[in-house]
Amino acid sequence: MSAxxxxxxxxxxxxxxxxxxxxxxxxxxxxxxxxxxxxxxxWGYDAKFQLGSPHDFVDIGTFSVxxxxxxxxxxxxxxxxxxxxxxxxxxxxxxxxxxxxxxxFMFGVCWVLSFLSWVTVGQVLPFTALLxxxxxxxxxxxxxxxxxxxxxxxxxxxxxxxGQLLFGAFGATLVGSMTGNPWLGVLAAPVVALGIGxxxxxxxxxxxxxxxxxxxxxxxxxxxxxxxxxxTFMRANPETFNAPLRLPLLPIPGLSRIPxxxxxxxxxxxxxxxMYVIVAVLTVALFKTRWGLRVRAVGEHPLAADTVGINVxxxxxxxxxxxxxxxxxxGATLTLGTGVAFGExxxxxxxxxALAAMILGRYHPIGALSAALFxxxxxxxxxxxxxxxxxxxxxxLDKVTIPGEFLLMLPYVVTLFAVSGFVGRVRVxxxxxEPYVKQ
Numbered sequence: 318m319s320a321x322x323x324x325x326x327x328x329x330x331x332x333x334x335x336x337x338x339x340x341x342x343x344x345x346x347x348x349x350x351x352x353x354x355x356x357x358x359x360w361g362y363d364a365k366f367q368l369g370s371p372h373d374f375v376d377i378g379t380f381s382v383x384x385x386x387x388x389x390x391x392x393x394x395x396x397x398x399x400x401x402x403x404x405x406x407x408x409x410x411x412x413x414x415x416x417x418x419x420x421x422f423m424f425g426v427c428w429v430l431s432f433l434s435w436v437t438v439g440q441v442l443p444f445t446a447l448l449x450x451x452x453x454x455x456x457x458x459x460x461x462x463x464x465x466x467x468x469x470x471x472x473x474x475x476x477x478x479x480g481q482l483l484f485g486a487f488g489a490t491l492v493g494s495m496t497g498n499p500w501l502g503v504l505a506a507p508v509v510a511l512g513i514g515x516x517x518x519x520x521x522x523x524x525x526x527x528x529x530x531x532x533x534x535x536x537x538x539x540x541x542x543x544x545x546x547x548x549t550f551m552r553a554n555p556e557t558f559n560a561p562l563r564l565p566l567l568p569i570p571g572l573s574r575i576p577x578x579x580x581x582x583x584x585x586x587x588x589x590x591x592m593y594v595i596v597a598v599l600t601v602a603l604f605k606t607r608w609g610l611r612v613r614a615v616g617e618h619p620l621a622a623d624t625v626g627i628n629v630x631x632x633x634x635x636x637x638x639x640x641x642x643x644x645x646x647x648g649a650t651l652t653l654g655t656g657v658a659f660g661e662x663x664x665x666x667x668x669x670x671a672l673a674a675m676i677l678g679r680y681h682p683i684g685a686l687s688a689a690l691f692x693x694x695x696x697x698x699x700x701x702x703x704x705x706x707x708x709x710x711x712x713x714l715d716k717v718t719i720p721g722e723f724l725l726m727l728p729y730v731v732t733l734f735a736v737s738g739f740v741g742r743v744r745v746x747x748x749x750x751e752p753y754v755k756q
Contacts, residue, residue: 355389455693460647461671476532479668480539485648507642514641563656
């Protein structure tokens with residue numbers, strides 16, 4: 318056999334550059350869980366998880382497990398998945414994306430459950446309430462990240478998600494309060510957010526201004542304008558202009574009574590159900606329809622798209638406006654979805670978090686949804702652990718304390734690693750942020 322043939326048949330020839338990044342990260346996390354949560358856990362004590370609800374078909378109640386053995390077993394599962402990932406990457410074995418994604422998802426679930434068994438030893442964690450808080454915190458992030466996906470798949474960087482969320486929350490509260498109808502507020506939110514979207518499209522697409530600068534300026538503009546209206550008349554007359562309205566819950570018969578997940582997923586307001594629909598529709602539309610092919614063509618190679626008759630400017634305008642409307646719905650969840658009045662800078666940086674979720678999700682609707690849930694789970698967990706930190710533990714057991722700041726920092730550290738390519742290369746649309754001048 319010749320040296321050339323041996324080289325072609327060698328796994329080294331097909332092994333991707335940086336193939337070891339993701340498997341090594343998984344091995345590191347698995348070993349940390351094994352040594353810290355399992356071997357270093359509190360043996361002889363239980364961790365309790367409250368899973369039941371009186372609305373479920375079957376009230377599971379509180380589920381108790383031996384903390385350290387369960388943490389150890391789950392960490393071993395994580396280690397096996399990490400070893401499989403390392404082996405397949407080293408041998409350059411072809412693995413279906415669905416199988417690899419499922420393996421990574423199972424790794425994340427097992428690692429989180431191992432951590433929860435370790436950190437809640439001797440205490441009761443209301444797991445269903447934790448999931449409900451996670452979903453509530455994730456909804457505006459999901460809408461914002463979907464707005465980013467729509468814009469950036471067409472080649473327009475959407476830093477202005479923060480301003481679109483803020484305008485959506487402002488419009489929803491103002492119209493809902495003036496009419497006394499939260500449903501009209503839901504309809505108004507995307508319309509008002511279109512103002513920021515139109516300005517972004519005008520300057521980025523129409524006048525070819527640097528898109529990141531435009532987005533930052535529009536965010537500052539949105540904060541200033543809404544703060545002015547809030548301080549001048551909304552705060553002075555809250556009954557008319559800033560009443561705390563809330564959308565009613567719409568439980569789906571049957572599904573809302575499924576144990577554990579029923580109350581979390583299927584006893585929500587209309588905005589949450591719209592989020593489910595929009596994620597599914599965008600996933601199909603972007604990757605299975607002619608419209609999606611044209612949008613992605615504009616974002617990848619606008620000159621080639623223009624050559625075959627696609628109107629690049631019109632496509633970008635439409636996607637930026639559609640993304641702004643979606644982000645406006647996310648803004649409505651900040652007020653009408655939670656039952657609170659509009660407050661100054663109520664978005665509080667969620668637009669930038671949504672932007673990070675979009676990048677971590679690799680510019681894909683389902684990926685953006687998953688990343689937003691990850692960010693929200695870390696936020697909800699630090700809130701819940703703060704409550705558990707005040708609870709009593711059995712005598713002789715050292716309470717596990719995790720700084721809440723660390724949990725809030727963790728998603729952003731993962732995002733930095735993802736952007737740098739350590740946990741998998743994030744491929745940005747080739748023409749993202751590049752203005753196109755018709756030849």
